[in-house]
Amino acid sequence: MSGGMFETAQPAADVEQLYRESREALTAYFLRRHRSTHAAEDLLHETFLQLMRRVDRCRAASSPRGYLFGIARHVSADAWRHAKPPGEDETSLASVAAPQPDPRLAVARETIAGLPPLQREVLDLRFQHDLSYAEIAEALGVPVGTVRSRLHNALELLRERLEQE
Amino acid sequence: MSPETLRALLVDRELGELAPDIAELVDAYLEAVPAARAEADAMARTVNTARETVRRFPDLAPASEPVAEPQVIPIVYWLAPWLARAAALIAVAALAGWLGYRTGHTTGPSGPMQAGGATATRVVDSRFKGLWTQYQVAYDSRRGAFIVATQQ
Secondary structure: OOOHHHHHOOHHHHHHHHHHHHHHHHHHHHHHHHOOHHHHHHHHHHHHHHHHHOHHHHHHOOOHHHHHHHHHHHHHHHHHHOOOOOOOOOOOOOOOOOOOOOHHHHHHHHHHHOOOHHHHHHHHHHHHOOOOHHHHHHHHOOOHHHHHHHHHHHHHHHHHHHHHO | OOHHHHHHHHHHHHOOOOOHHHHHHHHHHHHHOHHHHHHHHHHHHHHHHHHHHHHHOHHHOOOOOOOOOOOOOOHHHHHHHHHHHHHHHHHHHHHHHHHHHHHHHHOOOOOOEEEOOEEEEEEEOOOOOOHHHOEEEEEEOOOOEEEEEEOO
């Protein structure tokens, strides 16, 4: 997604296009964190409502998609602060994982679970949501170098653990 | 190239985050150095494992409130401990000075004093006023005695 779209299109068209392009990714983002389809839909709508209030800021951001994920991150945090336990329904992701035949995955899972939350978040945004370094930096409000170093440190530790096995 | 630099470049390369010209240089380096090629393959396996793990296990996503980013602490807060120590020293010095003043103010005349083998005589001299001029000491060589003037 380029910044040129926001320079010439009307605000409603900008938001509509960004919604179409990001809807699936944001739904997956909320599903992973809230384990509920209903919660994910509500939070997705809330995210775009907030985006519509900040269209100018989104235009000024180096990465509109990253900015949108930043909004989603705060919307998700607000939802948790209101102390709703993660909803469980028939479409929840509570037990997606089948028994893994690959022992490397078990080691990797344990290693990643033990990482600091800031590193896990970067891994999630990169490998699950395919955000670039710049987009992750925009979403988290940190420099690109910070994103890079967190990712490198996480992968370095993971590699050491995998080589020990 | 240091091992740390190489590993960082390999991660960026694997994730497609290198600029094209730098990616070209790294590729050329990997072709020329077999050990670096092995490192690249190992890093690729690690990245693929990480990707597969993160996608397969959604519970790995941080589900709670985002951890606040470390804030850059303004220099004032860096200096705060030292400012506090300086303030404490000044307070102690001021308290010691006040106690000394109070001690001198409430202590009565003690009569002739012995100092260094010579007799000291206490006299009253109203010229001296103020906290730091409670006592004035002078040596009278004619009498061979110290004279202590006090504020009254």
